[in-house]
Amino acid sequence: MSSAQKEAAWFYLRATDTLVLPEFKSENEQLVYIGDDPKLKQVLDRHKVYTFKKTYRKAKPTYLKRTFFVQAEDASLLDDLTSNVSHLFESGDLISEEEKKIYEPNDYGLTSTIGENLGAQVNLDYLDFLGLPEAWYYTTGSRDIIIGISDGGIDTTDVEWKGKSKIFRESRFAKGHGYSVSETAAGQGDNGYAIAGVCFDCSIYATTYDNPRTYEQLLELSEAGVKVINCSWGRTGFYQSSQDAINKMLDNGTVVVAIGHNMSFSQSKGNLFYYPASLDNVIAISSVMHRYEKYNDHILLEAGKNNFYAENIRGYVGRTAGFKDNDTTQTPYIYPQSIRNFNSKIDILGPAVGLYRYGEKPENNNLTDVSEDSPTSGVAPLITGTVGLMFSLAPCLPATEVESILKMTSTNIDDIEVNKPYAGMYGSGMLHTGRAVKMVYQLYSEKETVTIENQRFSRWDFKLTSYSEKVVLKNQTFSDAATLSLNARKQIVLSANTNLKPNSSGNIKLSIDPTLQKECELRLRDPSIVND
Template identity: 25%
Template sequence: MKNIAKIKILSLFLIAAIILPANVFGAIVPNDEFYKQEQVSYFNQINLPQAWETTKGSKDVIIAIIDAGVDTDHPDILSNMWFNRGEKALNGIDDDSNGFVDDLNGWDFIENDSDPHPKFNNEYSFGGANHGTTVAGVAASVTNNNIGLAGVCWNCKIMALRALDAKGEGTTTDIAKAIDYAIQNGADIINMSFVGGATDAVLSDAIDRAYEAGIVLVSAVGNDAEDSFIIGGDLDFRPLYPACSDGPAGMNHIIGVGSVDEESIKSTFSNYGFNCIDINAPGDGVAAPQLFDPKLGEEFESKYRGGWRGTSLAAPFVTGVAGLMKSVNPKLTNDQVLSIIRETAIDITKFNMQFFGQIGAGLLDAGAAVSKAAETAGLGTAKKVLSFSSKKSILVSSGINRQVSAMITDNLGDDTYEWLAYPTFFRGGAELVSGDVDGDGAAEIISGAGGGGGPQVRIFSSRGDVEGQFFAYDATFRGGVHIATADFDKDGIDEIVTSAGAGLSSVVRIVDKNGKIKWSFSVTAEGLNGGVTVNAADIDSDGEIEVITGTGGGSLPLVQIFDKLGNKEASWLAYPEFFRGGVNVSVGDVDADGALEVVTAAGDGGGPQVRIFSSTGTVEGQFFAFEDTFRGGARLAVGNVDADSSAEIIVGSGIGRESEVRVFSKFGVGYVQDSMFEVFEDDYQGGVHVGI
């Protein structure tokens, strides 16, 4: 039987975190809660804020973290997780034919499944269990989000590849599989914060393949310098891999990273040598996210921890800076990235004379490296990035009792692209709308969480990458959020309209992309306790945007129209007075007469009756979108999805029937079904939200 070389994760040490007064020298200061307290000194040490003046990173740059698993649901990591855009969410099918089923964020090569979280089957070490999460967090924590810690590359995406167990042990076979996955699925950089005392053809060949694919390879050099049993960490005497892996002709394929303390002195544990080390970065008292899972015990009740030590923590600083470099210049080759990092290094020889020539080029200078990257003519080719547009597309999201899938599709249900809008444990559904909320000329996709979770609004790019998020109401509110978009102040940037669901006084807020309130008012109606649904448009062609609301369950089935200050302009009954199931509302020109109509659908408990009204409440049409005996209501949106002269009415099925989307248009005096398609699983009956 062939021997398989062993790989062992680098130990993470903990020291007591010493909090020093924070002097912020960088021009850019992120608002993360613990940045000034825990991170600013060593971020300034490597001139990272200066790098952020050039770029904060691109969501198109993918960092593969090969490690012991990443807490993909961590609040400071979730939004920066890579999402496999070729895979439909958890349908049990290998949609992109890459050999991995439902690999949404990466893969677990230990358990051979699609969940790359750390796992505790038997034994574990605290450092091993947290290792991948801390490494990922240093490289690319979600930054400037008012919580936690900052990452080096604010917007880079994390591909989580679990190839080491919770004790921090693994084999070159699994490492090689993870490397090949990263190659196959578009990683730009691979971080490897582990070492082994031997290598084999399996690992070296995989590294060669990654190098030839143009991937930047970063490795920690090890923490053995305090251990006299292995000659004090001298890598020339005892090389460690993959840090000391060279190409077939001795080419440098790996950026080997050592650790320094806050004085730029080589950390006592950091290995050294003339050949394997390229650069050094802070690794002596680093704060980072950790695995957050209180059910595992007290040691996992905190989201963050300071005082981590190890070259494992130094490596992701270099990885993150490589991400910034590839963000500002996607055509840089891996050789160019390595050369620029070495050429721009800060000389720390005077602090480390006893290790002259044995600690690489010096200390990482993020500002200089990114600046030079921006000025350098790249010798490679920028990778193609899959792009989707929400123009003339239908937005679809799942209702209750299911993971919240978000989907972009066309009017036939083809050309579908799907991602998870919220963590897998949330089963309350979500609404989706689109709008240009950042003024970049492209529409973003905005989600509002359904009942049962916090009132979180999230902003996605048209590729499903999270670009922002905020709580629309108090974080303890659990009634759900309804959403719409429109440009109320005529500045070319859409505002987000939110309305509270059941259990809160019916507060409507008009906010910017960060959740800052611009206007706010309350909606009143007889018996109103189920919140209100919401839409927004210039319904009366007066040049001002109005807010259109439909009452929630338990109250009169009213449509009400307000200006942005909350002054009521119109009101009428959408359905018979006795109906108490709620009213869903949308707006559009469905008859091509140049005027907008208000379109309603009955809420839960009602028949799937769609009604069309003029801006003053005159009924202009009606039809049943599904069987007239069905009593789960319907959800709807209005928009032009087929590029003709009028808008279509898109209807999603309510709770209690198979999940379908149907598209209707005006034909003569009535409405006809243009298309119908199924979404989600065959047996799913939790309702379908639609948007435009």
């Protein structure tokens, strides 16, 4: 990106029709309009324009395929276009300086804004939803941080893993599963191919998942220095030896992420526990929807029937929702059969529909396939990759504090009416990678302020250490059996609507220790380096 683009006004622009697609040529690092609309030419000739391209990013369903990302010398172009070329453009939004703090690799799909997408032409709105460009502003991962994959075979010569992967144990399972999980967690980014994984500059060690009693294959990864292990699998049956292995891995500094599994809630009814997900000291995940902001944004008619249903509505814990008496003016209810296995051990949720499946490459040579179902196997590596980014930014981050940060930065979905029957069984809410990575940065930056807000925790043990200027708790509740141990070097501020009142099973410990010393410094990428 040129210096002019960095200093430019950035905005999103919405066209009146999906067919609007102005043509430009590049000339001296600027775009020159070469189309045949005289009003548009008159306006564009008055401005210096650096980028004008379609994007799925920040595009609501009604504006999908008619949203543009624009970089221009000044913000007056936005008003000029919507006022004087209203037959083509109806509205737009300026992008603030804070929102400019993003990084997009050159294989960021159809949601990319800065530069050209050279990778798979697929909709990565779920990565937008998770705030990946905001996270990548701070770090894109590190070769020193190793992600463990225990979910099927990979090919170490594949372009997405070449030079940064090692196989510890060959898997008995088809390569498709391992390919997709590995690609999501740490497939190489900025290589103009396929898509970027969440922690795309992290390394990968791959293994299988034999011996569920001892998890010796996972321990092997942990003892080799792996910081986070992905388990997109699970089995029923508890063994104390398995719990002992997990505890040892956490002592080694290794975080384990595992799926609550795929049986529908209509079958499990919250009483079915899979392992390792349901063990202590494991981050247990399940699925949530992300795409459509309101249920009436995506109401469909069931094929061959006169039944309406809503699908993939943001924050809903099930993929589909129906309407009492088929009345779409009423709040829907979630079909339990579309909810994946929930129980009291689930910690956090991630998006599950529309996820890119690199596993189709070895099976069908398909580089554009996405999942339209909601299996949890594809969700786990989103969390695993997020943990990889957190460790990449702050290698000294205690493994025991990772889960606390993920939960504190998650999006609360308790007040969504359709979710209330499942309260207490879907964890803290929806993962937000951007906020999690930013909180790590703030915790380890002496002049920053950390804000913990908008959650209501009635359980779990929270541990947090802050070296920042201050930690602010705002609109935040820790009640019932929740425990909080917050140790800060300078200030802790209890702001508006903060409630710290656990019962006899919980505990709150807030402490200031001016002698706190960081064991290492932040390992920041250079935010000024943005791909062209």
